[in-house]
Amino acid sequence: MNNKPKIGVYVCHCGVNIARTVDVEAVREFASRLPNVKVVRNYAYMCSDPGQLLIRDDVEKEGLNRIVVASCSPRMHENTFRKTLAAAGLNPYYLEMANIREQCSWVHEDREEATAKAKKLVYAAVAKARLLEPLYEKEVEVEPASLVIGGGIAGIQAALDIANAGFKVYLVEKTPSVGGRMSQLDKTFPTLDCSACILTPKMVDVANHPNIELLAYSQVEDISGYVGNFDVKVRKKARYVDVDKCTGCGICAEECRLKGRIPSEFDMGMGKRSAIYLPFPQAVPAKYTIDPERCLYLTRGKCGKSPKCADACTAGAINFEQQDEIVEFKVGTVIVATGFDTFDPTRKPEYGYADYDNVLTGLELERLVSASGPTGGNIVLGEGENAFVPKDIAFIKCVGSRDKSVGNEYCSRVCCMYTAKLAHLVEEKIPGANVRIYYMDVRAFGKGFEEFYDRVRREGIRYIRGNPSEIFKRGDKLVIKVEDTLAATPLEDEVDMVVLAVGLEPRKDAREIIDILRLSQSADRFYLEAHPKLAPVDTATDGVFLAGCAQGPKDIPDTVAQAKGAASSALVLLSSGKVKIQAQISFINENTCRGCGYCVEICPYGAIELVTISRMGNPVQVGRVNEALCKGCGACAAACFSGSAQQKSFMDRQILPQIAVLGVMR
């Protein structure tokens, strides 16, 4: 094919949007004298059907092979005109746009200046268009399976949706059971549904679903590859219990020598468990796990004469020889639903969480009011003879949220409502209790929230506006020092129990997933979505989606909605079976590459690797771009010492003429 550039330049009036400040006829006349330009036309609306037809006709009749459209921003209509070129039988990447609207006619008032600038921009576009090369979008197959990281309600919902659509799901959960934070809750606001009652059926579904492979007590070690083709490596940690044999009867835990001596994570350290344990009664899978850091036999090599759990297990499921196992599989999409940590209130020492037993966090109170909790659902503080039921109870809101001093500027979104819910539960469980809530603002924004807040206030719970400055002990009582800012009165409030409504924070191990998947964090340190409004479940990595509190604090309805969104986004890829990958990506000239590997280091996507090729019979190392991984940022092209790495459509030899035109033309 004769590839001598024959350029068509189309100057758009955009009604009067451009024509009012830019003399389009002068631009047309100017462009007609530029090198390689064969056709120049003005038209009122280039993006309209007749406008596009103009281009198609000229391509056919005049044999044009490069098109320059001087109109609006390429961010607006580049795709429109690419399609026009394709319809005209031209490669869609033979298009260059000159932005003479957003960056010219709309921002300049002087007609002469604007026209002069439009000429320059058109010339620069022509200079680049002469050197454009055809590009081809490649398609890759999508592996019809998905990885879901995190077995909380977000991960469970996403996994179920994808599995129900008929695709394989690998659900990886770090702890011995799925369920996550929601399983620790007693009731859920604002409807007061029993958390376990609505969650447990879903947990069981996940375990029994034919399309879901549940990898509990497992950790993602590595993910490589690209959208549609991720290679996943998961470490299944040794439970020291043969899950095929374990019946979940629990005799082992009864017999364990450390029974009732290890703080239970599930009960926030308030309940006690054995070294061999089921995290909570409804755990899924209902298989016991030996805590390798606590078990006497595993830590000291000796547990009496013989480990009592092994002696007691009639199924012979205990296996101290078990090793971690690495599982490898391939998936097309990944959903990150790793959840959150609660704020550690010892970082607000003025609230005395570390000093006083009767200062609790919201989640700790949650376990106390739960029928499956350490006290069987009775709110009792202290132990043995000192046990008592608190009567004067205060909640403090926004602990670790909306607080620049601890680096959390954001609102955690759930504390206002969980405080209201817990206050209600306390009133219900302790007749005559005197409950007050110290708050900065009450944010009751969700469906049914305001109504619930209203109900709680009508039940006699007092809301006092003020941010306590200090908590200290006076006799048996805790004293809250605070100013009631509505009454402008300083108070010293004596109470039996203080509940800190701690906020939500990114998980302490959030970095692990960032390193594995190259995710970004927003300013609040949660995982960053691709666009805050229009791509809230996508990430900058194609094929990787976010669900739940890993992306930012949310309540259960929002988490479930986002999980369903993430599942649907994953399903778009899975069900179409194919994905188009970027055409304007980098490539490396293997004849000139010196194999220094600088591009390998600089590539944010790990898309370049060094390979050995034969150059005149000698083995040499050169960089090679994995076209599926490359996103086309061009970082390698800017870094390459020899100019071997280039970005398609943004090559040095295409950009330098633009620079020259803009530099020279006055």
Add this chain to the structure above:
Amino acid sequence: MSTEFEPNVVAFLCNWCSYAGADLAGTSRTHYPSNLNVIRVMCSGRVNPLYVVNALQQGADGVLVSGCHPGDCHYMEGNFYARRRFTLLRELLEYVGVEPGRFNMSWVSASEGAKWKDVVGEVTKKAKEAGPFKQFRRAKINW
């Protein structure tokens, strides 16, 4: 046309933040000087320092590189590379006697149309103060 010196500024804008911010400035019909002309790249990390020098050689009186705010790069790290490269280049240019006002960097997000207007005003003003740039000028244009 007035006889007052009008500088010629070449700007490299990343597609995702600064170019979109400049588009927004247009959509919101702000007005700014016409001395600055934009070359769109996908990422500020794509801008080879030689482009800056090249622009000064080809007749530009000032150069601007603008990208996403640090930490907000569409490609995660591109603007960090740009920041490092151009901090170094700025020092080098200063060392060889180029007025500091000729080379500028800015971070303009897709929502900062008003900031873009300010940046253009500022960069144009600095280039104007520095006057016509001839030191690097090539005798013959070379592309």
